[in-house]
Amino acid sequence: AQSVTQLGSHVSVSEGALVLLRCNYSSSVPPYLFWYVQYPNQGLQLLLKYTTGATLVKGINGFEAEFKKSETSFHLTKPSAHMSDAAEYFCAVSDEGAQKLVFGQGTRLTINP
Amino acid sequence: EPEVTQTPSHQVTQMGQEVILRCVPISNHLYFYWYRQILGQKVEFLVSFYNNEISEKSEIFDDQFSVERPDGSNFTLKIRSTKLEDSAMYFCASRRRTGGNPEAFFGQGTRLTVV
Numbered sequence: 001a002q003s004v005t006q007l008g009s010h011v012s013v014s015e016g017a018l019v020l021l022r023c024n025y026s027s028s029v030p031p032y033l034f035w036y037v038q039y040p041n042q043g044l045q046l047l048l049k050y051t052t053g054a055t056l057v058k059g060i061n062g063f064e065a066e067f068k069k070s071e072t073s074f075h076l077t078k079p080s081a082h083m084s085d086a087a088e089y090f091c092a093v094s095d096e097g098a099q100k101l102v103f104g105q106g107t108r109l110t111i112n113p
Numbered sequence: 114e115p116e117v118t119q120t121p122s123h124q125v126t127q128m129g130q131e132v133i134l135r136c137v138p139i140s141n142h143l144y145f146y147w148y149r150q151i152l153g154q155k156v157e158f159l160v161s162f163y164n165n166e167i168s169e170k171s172e173i174f175d176d177q178f179s180v181e182r183p184d185g186s187n188f189t190l191k192i193r194s195t196k197l198e199d200s201a202m203y204f205c206a207s208r209r210r211t212g213g214n215p216e217a218f219f220g221q222g223t224r225l226t227v228v
Binding site: 032034036042043044045046049051090092094096099100101102103104105106 | 117144146148154155156157158161163168169204206215216217218219220221222
């Protein structure tokens with residue numbers, strides 16, 4: 001069975017500071033990995049995904065994530081936080097044959113002015 | 114840009130009543146899903162649907178729940194006799210296929226409140 005652990009249910013950074021949201025996964029087969037963002041009272045929007053190939057993937061809004069197989073990690077980063085980045089972020093795992101996504105608990109990102 | 118649409122955005126129902134949550138997936142997608150998110154908790158998989166039948170369901174998806182694609186465009190989730198613990202945000206999702214481009218596109222959600 002696949003699982004996802006997001007370290008830190010709440011992360012707070014200052015505007016302009018580095019954003020780092022941590023995600024570790026468990027999967028017995030090569031994983032597909034995703035980061036979704038949820039703004040207040042809205043649905044889930046895909047930020048970026050990893051399937052195969054380049055392990056550093058770039059997404060929307062300046063976010064990127066690196067797949068590290070040896071660490072079973074897929075941490076999300078952004079060099080400089082913006083107030084509009086305040087939201088809930090979910091890491092999710094799937095695989096080539098899977099029908100479903102398995103989500104982590106989510107990390108609420110707060111940006112301080 | 115095509116999107117998944119869900120109606121209603123918010124539904125309040127009395128315990129024991131039946132509710133139907135509606136979704137219109139993206140038109141050329143083949144796989145359809147329902148997920149739910151209880152307030153403050155993670156998003157949980159309920160059911161996947163492909164080729165007019167359920168392909169996988171979670172332990173949450175018991176006999177109270179059913180899904181249907183009645184007319185080739187809508188995808189519905191029915192809860193026969195709602196319980197207080199069914200209160201949650203319900204998300205519909207669709208994707209074109211597995212493999213290749215596997216990302217699921219989510220609707221805005223229906224917030225179900227059971228009173």
